[in-house]
Amino acid sequence: MSDTDPRPCVLVVDDERGPRESLRMILEPAHRVIQSSRGSEALELLRAHPVDVVTLDLHMPGMRGDEVMRAVRREFPGVEVIVITGCGSVESAAEAVRQGICDYLQKPFDVVQVTAAVARAVARRGARSRLCRFLEELGHAVGRDREAQALLDDLHASERLRARLGEVFDARGGRDAGAAGAARGVAFLELLAETIETKDRFMRGHARRVAFVSGLVAERLGLGAEEREDLRIAAFLHDLGKVGVPTDLLLRDGALEPAERRIVEQHPVIGARLIASLDLPAGIALALRHHHEWWDGSGYPDGIAGERIPLAARIIGVADAFDAMTCDRPYRRALAREVVVSELCRFSGIQFDPDAAEALLACVEAGLCDQDAGSLAGAAASAAPGCAPQAA
Numbered sequence: 001m002s003d004t005d006p007r008p009c010v011l012v013v014d015d016e017r018g019p020r021e022s023l024r025m026i027l028e029p030a031h032r033v034i035q036s037s038r039g040s041e042a043l044e045l046l047r048a049h050p051v052d053v054v055t056l057d058l059h060m061p062g063m064r065g066d067e068v069m070r071a072v073r074r075e076f077p078g079v080e081v082i083v084i085t086g087c088g089s090v091e092s093a094a095e096a097v098r099q100g101i102c103d104y105l106q107k108p109f110d111v112v113q114v115t116a117a118v119a120r121a122v123a124r125r126g127a128r129s130r131l132c133r134f135l136e137e138l139g140h141a142v143g144r145d146r147e148a149q150a151l152l153d154d155l156h157a158s159e160r161l162r163a164r165l166g167e168v169f170d171a172r173g174g175r176d177a178g179a180a181g182a183a184r185g186v187a188f189l190e191l192l193a194e195t196i197e198t199k200d201r202f203m204r205g206h207a208r209r210v211a212f213v214s215g216l217v218a219e220r221l222g223l224g225a226e227e228r229e230d231l232r233i234a235a236f237l238h239d240l241g242k243v244g245v246p247t248d249l250l251l252r253d254g255a256l257e258p259a260e261r262r263i264v265e266q267h268p269v270i271g272a273r274l275i276a277s278l279d280l281p282a283g284i285a286l287a288l289r290h291h292h293e294w295w296d297g298s299g300y301p302d303g304i305a306g307e308r309i310p311l312a313a314r315i316i317g318v319a320d321a322f323d324a325m326t327c328d329r330p331y332r333r334a335l336a337r338e339v340v341v342s343e344l345c346r347f348s349g350i351q352f353d354p355d356a357a358e359a360l361l362a363c364v365e366a367g368l369c370d371q372d373a374g375s376l377a378g379a380a381a382s383a384a385p386g387c388a389p390q391a392a
């Protein structure tokens with residue numbers, strides 16, 4: 001058996017040769033399959049090889065299946081376990097659920113059942129490692145030397161986040177692991193963005209409002225449903241990289257020193273890097289990276305100009321500035337509507353894409369932007385389907 005084989009690896013643990021062999025025959029076309037007839041040997045194999053999924057018989061001589069299950073959960077928390085048993089009971093099923101196993105099948109099993117259960121487990125394993133990589137990146141960005149597992153524990157401590165996490169894993173592993181799964185994954189990211197906003201009390205609700213206003217502008221500019229959906233995700237996550245900026249710089253009353261400004265200006269790059277591990281469409285990371293570029297090329301981080309700036313980034317840029325002007329900041333109160341309108345006009349073609357600025361002015365004119373964040377969310381749901389910020 002080669003550990004460099006890219007196929008997911010399944011360890012089949014059963015003391016009977018018959019079920020072991022049938023599982024091998026069912027799974028081998030799409031998986032690397034290794035087998036063990038004893039629990040203690042299975043644990044040795046897990047220590048020696050990178051395994052993604054274990055299928056486990058509960059009734060075995062020597063180390064019992066439930067003991068093996070607990071040992072696997074303790075020592076290899078990222079490995080998914082499917083219990084396949086000939087004499088299951090309500091108690092053993094309940095214990096398996098408590099241990100967080102992925103699936104519970106009764107013998108005799110059929111091909112469809114087993115294939116679907118293993119596919120779900122592999123997908124769940126993939127989602128978990130993507131999330132762990134993301135959290136590791138997040139850990140580096142926040143400058144805290146924390147294990148991904150510790151951050152995961154923190155997230156698990158919040159009931160809402162826990163529910164979202166469950167949805168992410170289950171949806172990705174379920175039969176409908178496509179659009180619905182991705183949407184739920186995004187709902188989790190939105191919640192994460194909100195959690196990060198708590199670093200700066202003036203930013204609370206900022207991502208949601210920018211997503212809403214970006215949606216209005218995109219609707220006005222005639223973007224397609226898919227582009228609007230990617231834009232909504234990017235707008236929600238646009239300041240995610242601020243997690244890597246010291247809180248005192250975000251809350252500073254006075255002007256920043258040039259060195260401090262350079263740190264703050266890293267947030268688009270950090271944000272793009274953070275989401276790179278998440279299998280989101282590539283345009284989303286680009287929109288994060290470029291949301292502070294200016295139409296005339298004098299923005300950051302790359303100083304690109306005009307249509308070289310991705311459209312989503314240009315839309316987020318104008319929506320972001322609009323939100324900054326219409327909300328209280330540490331150094332000033334929200335600006336009056338006439339001032340906001342004149343600033344949008346003044347910086348059109350300098351800071352803002354003229355088309356995006358014009359579209360936003362039309363929305364302001366139509367009164368679509370004159371509401372608070374709560375009613376904005378409701379208005380978005382009816383005015384701009386596909387662009388509405390999701391209630392987290």
Ligand SMILES: [Fe+2]
Pocket residue numbers: 238239267291292
């Ligand atoms: Fe930003």
Ligand SMILES: [Fe+2]
Pocket residue numbers: 206210238239320
């Ligand atoms: Fe922002």
